[in-house]
Amino acid sequence: MKIDFSLNGKKVSIDTLPEKRLIDVIREDFGLMTTKNACYSGECGSCTVQLEGRIVPACQIPIFTVRAKRIVTIEGFMGTEKYLDIINAFNDIKCIPCPFCFTGKILAVDSLIDNHRTPDTSDIMALLSDHSCSCTSVSKFIEGVRMAYHNREFRGELLK
Amino acid sequence: MLDTHKNKRFICDYYSPGMIIIKIIRAEVPGGIISGISMPELPADVGIIGFEDIPAEKDLHVFSRSMPLLCDGNIKYEGEPVLLLYGKDEKELDILASEIRIDYETDYTLASMETYTEEQVDRELKYSRGKPDRNFAKAHKIIEETYSTSSQHHYDLEPQGAAAMINEAGGVDITSATQWPFNVRDNVSECLGIPKKKVNIDVPAMGKTHSGKLWYAGLLACYAAIVTWKTNEPSFCLIPKTDSILYTPGRAASIIRHKTGIDENGKILCRSIDISIDSGACPMLSEEVINRICFSAAGVYMTPALEITARSIRTNNPPSGAFNGMGFHQSFFAGECHANSLAAAAGLGPLEWRKMNTARKHINLPIGWESRKPIQLDKLLDTVAEMSDYKRKHAAYSLSAKMQNDFSGKKRGIGISVCCQGNGFMGKVEENEKYTVSARLDTDGSLSLFTSAVPENFQTASLWRDIAGGILEINPDDVRIETVNTSLVPDSGPSLFSRNITIITQLIEKCCNAIKKSRFRLPLPIEVKRSYRLPRTNGWDPESFSGNPFPIVSWGAAVVETETDPITLETSIRGVWLAADCGKIMNIELAKAEIESEIFRSVISSTMKPPAVKYARLGIPLTPVQPQNPFAVRIEFLSSRENKPGGIGELPDSLIPAALSEALSMGLNIKLADLPSTSESLFRQLEHISNTQETELED
Ligand code: FES
């Protein structure tokens, strides 16, 4: 089946089995290996991508459902100003998740702070509960998200 | 810069289409004998490997211990690898795997830890000092209790795996997500029967391992090596996350019985401690666990007379493995919970009792070991008590806990604990090993560090860069930690027990200091090598319980405060305070971040159900769940009399479980004795109390 969609801002097309998982398409067909897969069951958050700006586990998305949709992976997000808002914030407060899980967390944080309201603790806890990492300090992570929000807000102000 | 994920290749990224995929076919029963295997017809490009097909050595070796690479016909545990099915089409392999039928003679008795027989005892240690019997006879009170801790998985997020290909030397190149590359190399060379120099182990990027990728990585590397050796093609073996949680080595479960005699003032007179640990079907590291558990069993309290019996028991559970603390966690949970009972029996508060009984400066720990540097246990306890306002809170919560039938409002509790952390291996397992690090200062002024030690996190790597940069007065960004490949870097030993901090960091310092001395005398590049060997004299002797157990010991105390809804039993943590004395702190920010993340991890694992096959079958998620609410964490480091860096990462997991359990027990006026402290265990305790009260009323 031929499926057209937007991947990291580019129009792409793929001829594949309709039930192939989005994570396998991203990694195998497009070679975007920074997006990770660990559990293949929607539990761990490693494979997080943005679908129309919403966070989804790519291992739970059959490729036929993304027809004509916009997908952003960490590869497409890296290097953007929005990415720097987050990475600089976490860098500043020395909250250092491991490189395996951080990619999924970064995209999730971006979706959260793009909501244009100060993320509250329960929003951030809900975000974290989608990532089965038992080793990041929750309070540091909350601080990081808040600082990322402020970085973005500050940049928005500057743009205005 | 923090974007450490950029251009990183993890083991799961090493698969490329055309590679041979390996599926592990596992035993479906926990014991018995394989009576037959029926196979579907295999296509020409699909193959199968069993125990007899292993080219040379059929066992995996870890120090002096070994276990079969594949089941030898006698099933030892559910999930034991029996066959390797391989081919290029994963879907086809899945179908074929489902058609393989293994028949078992299941006339066996399950070997458990609770009801063990003499044949199951793998190793037993006995220690005795003073005259326990005489002291028990004159004790004012004798308190006996039993504690248990369950097995625990590391919950490292990243999957375990290995990839293999034939190299130009006619040997194999292996990519292995391992914390111990040279052990992988030795095992691969032995199972293929080829010289070590023909085997290269390359370590890819890794997420946090939590010691979960120690010897098990060697097993998967051998599987990939055997298949590649047989087919001459690159192969890839990645195990599903559920298999990893259920069958890879976790923390050993334990049952610890304490019997302690105290005098009228609450001072310890004598102790008798009986410990059993479940080493699973193949006790690969249980010697070390037993040594460490004995060392820490009586905690940090002065004990005039002591007897300890500790044994590791073979069971039909998956082999247990390395895990933070290896024995210290179990010991301190039981010992510190018991300390609270002793305080109660003496009519003293937990802090007061601890301060009265903790080992003083230069006084031996109960096990007979005398610290060379003064121990600051009192100061640690005072610091953490002050940070948390422990005394006031303890008094207030004790009072409200006495109103047993009051179910209005949330119940608060507070617990305190104190512990130590031994850095490095303590037994004789490592006595013939030599660990090396080398460093090269290049003509462009950059420094390369060569070590097989795998930094477990970004913090360790940046610490090494900072230290090297500081000594040589170069920018830390100009310090390169070379990729870990066994043909390029020296053997620096297994990366666990904080030895990356204690041993490797010191070797890096020594290398850099040596370069600094000759920097302006010799032409660049200058390369130096420094090695560490366990001291041959005065090392720890587990038989006589004497000698020096660790190159350095760290100390810590913690307070945990909880709030529990007495009706729903929902619990939240209100705060955790931790004070540590852990030698020279290289970077305080990074050290705090490391401890903080370990605190959260310990809270999760102390309150989470252990993984079990039955949960997997029910489809219940096996991955850890974050605490519902964030909580405040405060950490302080005492200025230390020790000038070498000590480990810190294992302190939280020795401190938090007991303090948390005490806080929960206090809030609900119960006594928890099992770890993890789940809402189910709270419920069982409350149920028990209500049953006892009913019986008393009837009487
Ligand atoms: S791999 Fe998709 S959620 Fe774990």
Ligand code: FES
């Ligand atoms: S899994 Fe990456 S920090 Fe926990």
